[in-house]
Amino acid sequence: MTATTAGTLTCVGLGMTLGSHLTPIARSQIASADVVFAGVSDGVVEQWVRRLHHDVRSLQPFYAEAKPRQATYRDMVEAMLTEVRAGRRVCGVFYGHPGVFAQAPHEAVARARAEGYVARMEPGISSEDCLYADLGLDPGRTGCQHFEATQFMLYRRSVDTSAWLVLWQVGIAGDLSGGRFDTEPRRLAVLVEVLSRHYPPTHEVVIYRAATLPFQTPRIERMPLGSVQDTSLGMPDTLAIPPCTPLEPDLAIRARLAEFAASEAP
Amino acid sequence: MSNVIDFLARMGAEADLRDAGTEALARELAEANVDGELAAAILAADGDTLRERVAPGTYYSIQLDREKEDPEQDEKEEAPDNDGAEKSALAHSA
Numbered sequence: 001m002t003a004t005t006a007g008t009l010t011c012v013g014l015g016m017t018l019g020s021h022l023t024p025i026a027r028s029q030i031a032s033a034d035v036v037f038a039g040v041s042d043g044v045v046e047q048w049v050r051r052l053h054h055d056v057r058s059l060q061p062f063y064a065e066a067k068p069r070q071a072t073y074r075d076m077v078e079a080m081l082t083e084v085r086a087g088r089r090v091c092g093v094f095y096g097h098p099g100v101f102a103q104a105p106h107e108a109v110a111r112a113r114a115e116g117y118v119a120r121m122e123p124g125i126s127s128e129d130c131l132y133a134d135l136g137l138d139p140g141r142t143g144c145q146h147f148e149a150t151q152f153m154l155y156r157r158s159v160d161t162s163a164w165l166v167l168w169q170v171g172i173a174g175d176l177s178g179g180r181f182d183t184e185p186r187r188l189a190v191l192v193e194v195l196s197r198h199y200p201p202t203h204e205v206v207i208y209r210a211a212t213l214p215f216q217t218p219r220i221e222r223m224p225l226g227s228v229q230d231t232s233l234g235m236p237d238t239l240a241i242p243p244c245t246p247l248e249p250d251l252a253i254r255a256r257l258a259e260f261a262a263s264e265a266p
Numbered sequence: 267m268s269n270v271i272d273f274l275a276r277m278g279a280e281a282d283l284r285d286a287g288t289e290a291l292a293r294e295l296a297e298a299n300v301d302g303e304l305a306a307a308i309l310a311a312d313g314d315t316l317r318e319r320v321a322p323g324t325y326y327s328i329q330l331d332r333e334k335e336d337p338e339q340d341e342k343e344e345a346p347d348n349d350g351a352e353k354s355a356l357a358h359s360a
Contacts, residue, residue, distance in 0.1 A: 019278020039329065043321020044313075047271050063326040070331050094329065102329040151332045169328060178331050214278035215291075215311050235327040 007084035009112040011092040011105035013124015016210040018045050021125040026093075027052070029122060033091035035083050039076065039104065040095040041236060042212045049093055056093075059104070066179045076104040077111060084117050095212075097126035101148070101168055127238065128166070130210035134218045135240060137164060142243050149173040149239070153191055159198045162248065165241040167191075171233045181235060188229035199244050201226030206240040207233065270304045270320065 010029045015021020030036055030052050038049045039059040050056045062075040083090045092098065098105040099121050112119035128146070132139065143163035149170040159165060167173075172180055174187030192201070199205075202224050209219035223231065228239065273295065277283045283294060288309055295305040307315040 017278055019275040020284075021278075041325055041327030043317055043323060043325050044271070044274065046325070047321055048275055051268065051271050051275070060325060068331075069328060073329075073331065095327070103331060104329065148330065148332060154332070169330065172328055181326055181328060213313050213316070214274055214284055215308050216313055217311070 007087045007090065007112075007117055009080060009084050009090045009092065009108060009117060009119040010122060011094060011098040011109055011120075012122040013097045013099075013126070014040060014045065014049070014093055014095050015125035016096055016127055016130050016212060018042075018048050018213055020214060023122065023124065026122050026124060029091050030093060032089065034088040036091045036093055037076070037080050038093045039102075040093065042095070045095065045212060053091075063181075065181065066177075068178045070178060073104045073107065077108045080104075080108045081111060081115070084112055084119075085115070094124070097124040097129075099123065100126045100128065127168075127210045127236070130218065131166070131208050131238065131240065134210070134220060135206060135208065137240070139164065142247065149191065150175055153194050161198050161245045162243050164243060167239040167241075169235075170239040171235045171237045173233075183233060185229045188231075188233070192225060192229050195225055195241070199225050199241065203244050204242065206242075207231060208238045208240050209234070209236045212236075269298055270300050270308075270316075273298045273300050274308075 010033070012026035012029050013021075013023075014026070015023075030049070033053065034055070036049065036053045036056045037059055038046050038056050040046050040049065046056075046058060046060070057079070059076045059079070062072045062079070063069075064072075080090055080092050092105055092108060094102055094105055096102070105121060109119040109121055131137065137144075143160065144166060145160060145163055146166045146168065147157060149167040150173055152167055153174060170191070171183055173183045173191045175183065204222055205225050205228060207219060207221040207223070207228075211218045219237065221231070225241070276298075283291070286294065292305070292309055295308060300308070304316060304319060307313075307319070
């Protein structure tokens with residue numbers, strides 16, 4: 001009797017820009033897989049993935065207008081796991097980083113492991129990484145908060161206005177249906193209203209979109225916060241807000257640390 | 267069509283090609299036998315035309331939905347029992 005080959009699952013990131021960000025281990029995982037599933041945001045990039053493997057299956061057909069995204073992501077997970085259960089070596093290829101603002105890769109890895117299969121994730125260069133490079137922003141300088149835009153609108157978050165604030169998926173801001181892939185001025189006006197609790201309407205913000213094709217430049221559009229609702233935003237766009245207040249010194253903690261330093265002085 | 271994909275992959279990976287001027291890039295595109303209309307789109311940095319020719323259709327990029335809210339949790343927080351204040355504090359500090 002022949003032993004059944006155990007299926008495996010690896011989710012890898014392609015990075016954001018075609019040809020520029022693919023890591024050696026991700027390329028190797030794609031090449032050595034039996035079947036590859038592609039969840040990428042650009043049709044040209046998907047064509048590139050097809051050049052890397054003979055059996056690439058797009059995850060795009062699982063999307064549909066008005067179809068709840070939760071159902072889309074469940075279908076993606078099931079498609080990948082069906083092949084794993086059949087004993088195949090499966091590679092899920094996702095744009096950017098497969099574990100950053102990406103639901104299906106996390107769920108697929110967790111479910112595969114729960115069913116006893118070997119599953120892992122290989123990181124990729126995310127839109128966040130590109131944002132730091134393209135905007136010349138170092139999150140270590142003042143700190144940086146990240147939120148999903150609609151979640152940010154629905155909950156009262158503690159905003160630190162002395163740090164950068166980055167809102168992701170702002171192109172679907174305010175969607176309660178879970179099935180829209182766009183936003184419009186009415187919803188963006190509510191987002192601006194929420195942000196105006198913390199920032200003046202004249203505060204300069206940045207609309208950012210990483211380049212997906214190597215001849216493109218990133219979208220870097222600066223404008224006053226109050227103008228965001230009149231701006232055309234797409235699915236890949238991000239809203240980055242610089243600090244509007246200085247860092248506030250904690251005098252008590254500083255005094256305690258100064259005592260340590262003084263006691264350690266030679 | 268594979269010519270243009272291979273060319274873009276090479277352009278993404280090679281510093282000289284990525285930073286090439288229009289003339290040098292046009293020369294490289296011609297040497298790679300990239301279709302004239304596609305080459306023109308690349309030289310014009312026109313991603314939309316390239317996509318329309320190479321991979322038409324809508325490509326969705328949203329891969330995360332917000333977490334489902336737990337109505338039971340909300341009810342508990344709105345109507346705390348005797349130790350409700352403590353539970354609520356724990357929930358918010360998690």
